[in-house]
Amino acid sequence: MYDGQNWMPLEMTPNSIGVEPKPTGLIEYLDDADRLRELLTEEKALVFRGFNLSAGDLEAVMERVLPDRLAYVHGNSPRSKVGDNIYTSTEYPAEFTISMHNELSYSHRWPARLLFFCERAPASGGATPVVDGSRWLNALDPEVRAAFEQGVRYTQNLHDGYGLGKSWQDTFETDRREDVEAYLDGTKATWEWRSDGSLRVSQVRSATTRHPVTGTEVWFNQSDQWHQATLGDETAAALAQILPEEELPQSVTFADGTPIPAEYVIQVRDRGLAEAVDVDWTAGDLLLIDNVLVGHGRRPYSGDRRVLVAMSD
Structure with missing residues (x-):
């Protein structure tokens, strides 16, 4: 919901959409794919609460909201595959x-x-913060926005089973080099197999993008997460003792290869978090987001938190 000043996801309950408070009530509502598509584009993120969902209901929900479910291929964060x-x-x-x-x-x-x-749900904390990408972009200093107009260059060093970060096998969900090569051939990335069996991938991407329906320009890159400066001084210093920057599991520069100033990525990180709205969790809750219009993250937590994720075109 957006009132010109603040934005937050639209919370939807059985009462608000006029259905029974059970999984079949939500599934009935989700059967109208056109309505859901229009609502998600307008609101950017939707929270469904009070439908008494369990993990066993998830497949029926996903069939309706994720029409072309995707594998997490080329993903750089650690996670486990628990289903289709x-x-x-x-x-x-x-x-x-x-x-x-x-x-x-x-x-x-x-x-x-x-x-x-x-x-x-976690015992405490563990919210998923979400941020309106246009607000995040507008929160940045003009100097920072201008510097990123050329785009960014991401570099990955993916080991062959042992080393820092993820292996190429985990990243691409295969142990066949030919499958990896076939995937990368269509990405406009440059890549090379190295003598130790690792894979280096470099790719230039835009720092912003526009939503295909609304045309809204949003901040759309992960420069802060790939930059040493956001690791903290001690961690960055320790890594520098082990590996030169070009050998780190992941690193980032401007598109032309020049370094991105530390203060730029710290501003990007901090202002994104400052603009974010927390979605606190209760077991059975669902959060659906437009991945172009909205960024997401995670707050620290205690207890046994388990949140599952799936994605779609």
Whole structure:
């Protein structure tokens, strides 16, 4: 919902949409695909609460809201596959904040929609913050926006089974080099197999994009998450003792290869989080977002939090 000053996801309950408070009530509502598409474009993110959903109901819901469910191919965050293109949310340690980002915005292909399902709520914390991408863009200083107009260059070093970060096998969900090559050939990325069996991938992407329906320009890159400056001084210093920057599991520069100033990516990270709205979880809740219009992250938590994620064109 947007009133010109503030934005937040639209919360939908059985009472608000006039259905019974059970899974069949929600599924009945979701059967109208055109209505859902228009509502999601208008509101940018939808929260469904009070429908008594369990993990067993998730497949029927996904059939309606994720028409072309995608695998998490070329994903860079640690997560586990738990079903047919269903994954755990990012498995970073619970004490850390995950900054705002649009899923796979560094890739040549990103999902149009993301669905989050809370199977187990945390004891405390653990909200999923969401941010209006146009507000995030407008929150940045003009100097920063201008600097990013040339785009960014992402570089990945994906090991062959042992090393820092993810392996190429986990990243591309295959152990066949020919499958990886076939995927990368269509991405406008440059890549090379290295003598130790690892894979280096470099790709230039835009820093912003426009929504295909509304034309709204949004901040749409993960430069802050790929930059050493946001790791913290101690972690960055420790990595520098082990590896040169070009050998890190992932790194980022401007498109022409020049370094991105640390203060720029810190501003991007902090202002994205400052503009975000927290979605707190109760077991059975669903969050559906337009992955172009809205970025997401994660707040620290305690307890046994389990949020599942699926994505679609």
